Amino acid sequence: MRALAAGLTAATLCQSPALADEAMAERLDAVIDRWVSSERIVGLTAIVARDGEVIYHRNAGHADRETGRPVTDDTIFRLASMTKAMTSATALALVEEGRLSLDDTVAEWLPYFTPALPDGRVPDITVRQLMTHTSGLSYPFFEPDADPSIYGHLPAGLERSEGTLEDAMRTIAGAPLFYEPGTEWRYSVSTDVLGAVIEAASGMTLPDAIDRYVTGPLGMSETAFVAVDAERLATAYRDGPARAERLDDGDMIPVGVSVWPSRTLDPSAWPSGGGGMSGTARDYLRFLEAIRNGGAPILSEESAKMLTSHQIGDLRALSEGPGWGHGLGAAVLLDPEAAGSPQSEGTWAWGGVLGTHWFVDPAEDLTVLVMTNTSVAGVIGAFPAEFRDAVYGVDALSTN
Numbered sequence: 001m002r003a004l005a006a007g008l009t010a011a012t013l014c015q016s017p018a019l020a021d022e023a024m025a026e027r028l029d030a031v032i033d034r035w036v037s038s039e040r041i042v043g044l045t046a047i048v049a050r051d052g053e054v055i056y057h058r059n060a061g062h063a064d065r066e067t068g069r070p071v072t073d074d075t076i077f078r079l080a081s082m083t084k085a086m087t088s089a090t091a092l093a094l095v096e097e098g099r100l101s102l103d104d105t106v107a108e109w110l111p112y113f114t115p116a117l118p119d120g121r122v123p124d125i126t127v128r129q130l131m132t133h134t135s136g137l138s139y140p141f142f143e144p145d146a147d148p149s150i151y152g153h154l155p156a157g158l159e160r161s162e163g164t165l166e167d168a169m170r171t172i173a174g175a176p177l178f179y180e181p182g183t184e185w186r187y188s189v190s191t192d193v194l195g196a197v198i199e200a201a202s203g204m205t206l207p208d209a210i211d212r213y214v215t216g217p218l219g220m221s222e223t224a225f226v227a228v229d230a231e232r233l234a235t236a237y238r239d240g241p242a243r244a245e246r247l248d249d250g251d252m253i254p255v256g257v258s259v260w261p262s263r264t265l266d267p268s269a270w271p272s273g274g275g276g277m278s279g280t281a282r283d284y285l286r287f288l289e290a291i292r293n294g295g296a297p298i299l300s301e302e303s304a305k306m307l308t309s310h311q312i313g314d315l316r317a318l319s320e321g322p323g324w325g326h327g328l329g330a331a332v333l334l335d336p337e338a339a340g341s342p343q344s345e346g347t348w349a350w351g352g353v354l355g356t357h358w359f360v361d362p363a364e365d366l367t368v369l370v371m372t373n374t375s376v377a378g379v380i381g382a383f384p385a386e387f388r389d390a391v392y393g394v395d396a397l398s399t400n
Contacts, residue, residue, distance in 0.1 A: 024048070027390035031386045032058060041377055042244050043063050044071060044372040045075060045370070048368050048369075051365040064235040076227050078354045079223075080275045082352040087191050087198065088131050088191065088329035089214050090213045091198055093213040093214070093298060094198065113169055115136070123177070123180060123181050125181050132312050133185055133187055133326060134184065137193070151175055157272025158258075160250075161260075168270050189274055190274070206225075214298050217297045220279065223278070223279030225269075253376060264276070285369055288358060307328045308330050309327050311327050311328055321339055322335070323341070330350045333345060352379060355373055356372065
């Protein structure tokens with residue numbers, strides 16, 4: 001893999017290199033052309049960097065198909081769950097300052113947050129369990145047996161926003177937990193709860209805390225809970241029978257949840273640490289590269305390692321498919337063969353349900369970031385797998 005870097009010229013994080021690896025570029029172009037021309041992906045920005053140097057960078061398709069507005073480097077995408085890693089990094093920064101501990105219980109910071117198990121017992125939930133998605137919480141739309149009368153109204157950070165962050169957390173705390181904390185891994189609203197803990201521990205609003213500890217130091221001026229420029233915001237789309245369809249407020253996306261794309265333009269919306277931010281690809285690359293390089297200037301090397309290394313023992317991150325574990329802020333590849341992936345053991349990755357995904361392969365010094373405006377084709381299924389395999393130059397192995 002390292003031989004692919006031969007002949008590359010230097011590039012900044014926000015610029016394409018003068019000469020990229022032609023074979024890889026051809027493979028990636030073919031994948032993008034196929035998906036964009038079919039209109040299954042409406043628009044995207046894709047960046048591949050090796051050891052901090054951009055070796056592939058392309059904008060394709062439309063930020064808004066109906067008006068013909070193209071995707072550019074300035075296009076702002078809804079990050080959805082790609083927000084989670086930045087929220088987790090903020091929590092770790094507070095841990096480093098001694099203002100928060102991973103072993104603190106949530107109730108120490110949010111006395112009202114004491115959800116019970118179905119049998120009535122009220123277990124402790126720790127900050128660590130929130131960050132590893134082992135807290136007893138889940139996303140109800142991923143729970144086929146969840147009673148809609150109990151769980152159907154729970155906030156997930158994608159819906160029309162009503163009330164404050166505390167209001168949302170009180171609603172979540174009022175529903176039974178799905179399992180005993182620490183005994184299972186389930187993708188969940190835990191990072192939204194973590195956002196409320198961050199507010200209590202820092203004495204700041206969550207947007208101000210993330211700006212103070214993450215986006216500010218990294219110069220990520222285009223990443224925020226309210227899109228910094230509505231005219232640059234990509235229009236949201238969802239998978240359709242033949243081509244992607246425009247996604248309007250209240251529409252349901254293929255994972256079975258209704259979303260409000262306008263939420264990212266609403267300054268009154270409660271800040272979802274699990275899915276509420278928007279930003280540009282060039283901004284998010286700064287964050288990934290900072291963590292890949294050991295955390296500076298936002299985290300220590302130890303904290304960056306905990307964010308991106310396996311932290312859940314024998315449990316597995318089931319939403320990612322076989323072979324994946326989880327750190328304090330990302331999924332971690334433990335068994336490439338089981339996952340059917342060409343990525344190296346130790347690769348860390350995540351995505352956002354509105355159409356974005358990324359992975360970092362430390363063994364190959366690779367950072368791969370793809371932002372689309374199409375849910376869920378941009379993050380789940382054939383397109384991300386084809387893009388991944390084109391990076392490595394292998395035939396399709398899996399669609400995990």
